[in-house]
Amino acid sequence: MxxxxxxxxxxxxxxxxxxxxxxxxxxxxxxxxxxxxxxxxxxxxxxxxxxxxxxxxxxxxxxxxxxxxxxxxxxxxxxxxxxxxxxxxxxxxxxxxxxxxxxxxxxxxxxxxxxxVSLTLPSGELMPEPEAPPQLTALLGDTPLAYWSSALGYRVALMADGFPLADLAMDCGALQGQDRQGLVVMQAAAATTPSLAGEPCDYQLRFFAPGLGIDEDPVTGSAHALVAPWWMEHLQRSTIRGWQPSWRRGGMLSEAVTPGFVRLSGTxxxxxxxxxxxxxxxxxxxxxxxxxxx
The missing domain is CATH 3.10.310.10 (Diaminopimelate Epimerase; Chain A, domain 1)
Known part of the structure; x- marks a missing residue:
């Protein structure tokens, strides 16, 4: 055999x-x-x-x-x-x-x-949408501050600082439309967000993709590569740290390289x-x- x-x-x-x-x-x-x-x-x-x-x-x-x-x-x-x-x-x-x-x-x-390990991934582009779908807002229990689509096919929702991201119990079966193929829910790092390699993290996210057969992906490199450029521009930094407070936690360092690409580093x-x-x-x-x- x-x-x-x-x-x-x-x-x-x-x-x-x-x-x-x-x-x-x-x-x-x-x-x-x-x-x-x-x-x-x-x-x-x-x-x-x-x-x-x-x-x-x-x-x-x-x-x-x-x-x-x-x-x-x-x-x-x-x-x-x-x-x-x-x-x-x-x-x-x-x-x-x-x-x-x-x-x-x-x-x-x-x-x-x-x-x-370092890997260079395409970051895609976030394209602003007028508002999040009402059904997504209902599932989140709060209105996103911003909502984007992307060439990668993922949708991205930015939540306020006080949103309980780590405790979010997402009903993945109720996600509809493109949100089912990949939904990033993110916010700025909280005081309770763990550090990464001894340095504080800048943002955190969770990723849901029932349309791909994954209700929740624990630590998602493609999602971080997609949103890292937005956080770099928002924070005016070329290097940032992201965390994923999923049931299996982890994080990564993101660095700007050439336009359209991000270098991710992690163990x-x-x-x-x-x-x-x-x-x-x-x-x-x-x-x-x-x-x-x-």
Whole structure:
């Protein structure tokens, strides 16, 4: 029976049993999408990353939730990067481009302990909407200060400082329209928000995506990459720290790089390392992006 190296990383945290869990599977050939989808459904993480090194020694990466493929995932990219480093396939201190459906994503691992992973993600653009849908306001129990759509497909709601974000009990089944595909609820950091690497955080958010098969994603790199530029402009800073007070908490540092891109940095905890035994992956080069510069 075919066996593939696999591991599970808890991303954007140095604490065991916190952060956002992601499976990582190392392939020897480009697998078919239905097989990868079935593996992701069995692993039951919010996302599972699949890595394949093509004949030109370029690494390609795809991400699957338990129910669908997604075009971008920050925490599973961090997990994939730590996986390559753990397997001896990526040297510390060197930058490596990963080819994805969102373009070439540069990643790097530091030489420290625990190693710090940096990844450059597209940030998209927040597009102001006149107001939040009435049904969303009812679910939140308060009116957002601002509400945006985005090219990534996520909607973003900014709440007042006193809004009880950490205690929000979102009825994800009642989310409607585009909010179901990805809803970021954010606010400025509170006095009770934990620090990150000894420094205070600047903002906090939670992320809900029942339309992607994830009621709540614990620590979401793509969501932070989307909203970090707004907080940088709002706070007049090029480096900020974001926190996610979910049931599995964690956070990350965001830095401005080139227009339209944000560098996220965070740590991860290796929870398990082993093999999966799942025959029938097939051989399908379709859908595996060619690496391009971001």
């Amino acid at each position: 075919a066996a593939y190296r696999a591991l599970l990383v808890e991303a954007f945290t140095a604490e065991p049993l916190q952060g956002n869990g992601a499976g990582v599977v190392l392939l020897e050939e480009p697998a078919e999408a239905p097989w990868m989808q079935a593996v992701a459904a069995s692993l039951r993480q919010s996302e599972t990353a699949f890595l394949w090194c093509d004949p030109s020694d370029s690494w390609r990466l795809r991400w699957f939730t338990p129910s669908c493929e997604v075009p971008l995932c920050g925490h599973a990219t961090l997990a994939a990067t730590l996986g390559l480093h753990h397997w001896g396939l990526m040297e510390a201190g060197a930058e490596l481009p990963l080819a994805t459906r969102s373009g070439g994503l540069p990643v790097a691992v530091s030489t420290g302990q625990p190693p710090l 991860g905890h290796l929870l398990w390392d082993g093999q999966i035994h799942a025959p029938g992956c097939g051989h399908d080069g379709e859908g595996w992006a060619v690496c391009s510069s971001s």
